[in-house]
Amino acid sequence: MSHEEAWDSRYAESQQIWSGNPNVALVSEISDLSPGRALDLGCGEGADAVWLARQGWQVTAVDVSGVALARARQHAADAGVTIDFQRHDLQESFPAGSFDLVSAQFLHFWEEFDREKILRRAADAVAPGGTLIIEGHMDHGPFGHGDIHFPSPDEVIASLKLDDGWTVLTSTTHPREQQDQDGNTITRVDATVKLRRSSP
Template identity: 45%
Template sequence: MSIPQITDPAEFWEDRYRSDARVWSGNPNPLLVREAVGLAPGTALDLGCGEGGDVLWLAARGWRVTGVDISATALERAAAHAAEAGFADRVAFERHELGVTFPQGGFDLVSAQFLQSPVALDQDGVLKRAAGAVAPGGTLLIGMHGGWPTWMEKHEHPFDADFPTLQGVLTALDLPDTWRVDTLEAVERPSPSPEGKPGTRADNVWRLTRTV
């Protein structure tokens, strides 16, 4: 993703999805799979759901899922994929510019996977509201890129990025002692270049439980 020419978040992401028939693979995010596979199904909120890969994975495992995105095009595709998979009765989609509006209600799982943007996003504020949407006994699951891929030279970085640290996100969340940290980990994963040049990328994952 290159330096954005469009700076309005809604316009930027709508343009991004309209520019390609399919932006993402349709597969669930691996950190979600790793951390949520053992959780008992309930209600889930997927922030920044895109074309619905994570929503479908959760719905297939018995969750009732609300997917949220800023792009109407992304949400239309996600709803179509859910209907094709036979999950229309257990998923719902809402359009929000997170940081401006936020879904109502409490959820057993709130997932924010790679909620990172080259245009304006109140990331800390959104994650605090995400924590506030977790029901007692529920889980907040966050996945973030921790840096650029190793194959990318500094002069190749498409834009300046401030990658969140493990402790930095915990500090920003400022959670009370009624929360438990279950996973706080940096994960190195394969990340080849578009041309196939080998490399890795560091991702950070937080899984936190609201105990009461």
């Protein structure tokens, strides 16, 4: 089964997988930035992309799942915003161009997946003076699959293999409340990394 088929199957399990709200860390970390060009990697059903567009960002949003992208396009239409949605298996292809903000929110997969390669390409896509934000889980929570390694913020930064032209703005873990499959509120731990690329 391809990555696209796996994610299409996951999204087909119900009419809506995610909450429809933007990720809390994204909102907190980039609300003070002046809008420009934004790239949302693994956009899912489009909540982050729609929120960014509402803040004035020119958004390109990417996912491997056609099912997710159809929902994201509908979400954007309902919100009255314009977003460039693209389907990519990010291990094979990547959106063209450079961006003032590149966001990778919970870019995980329960099968073999070269996340580090994708995140290095994400860093390459950040324009001078731009920002890269990476949000990841630190535990399986109630939806665990397999033996995924969830890297610490320091491990994420090291894996990017960045040159000296970057500044680490945020490198932390934090608790976050989430609903499990039965509607119970649980607390899990996430990791936030935010970096800025130097201007020339």
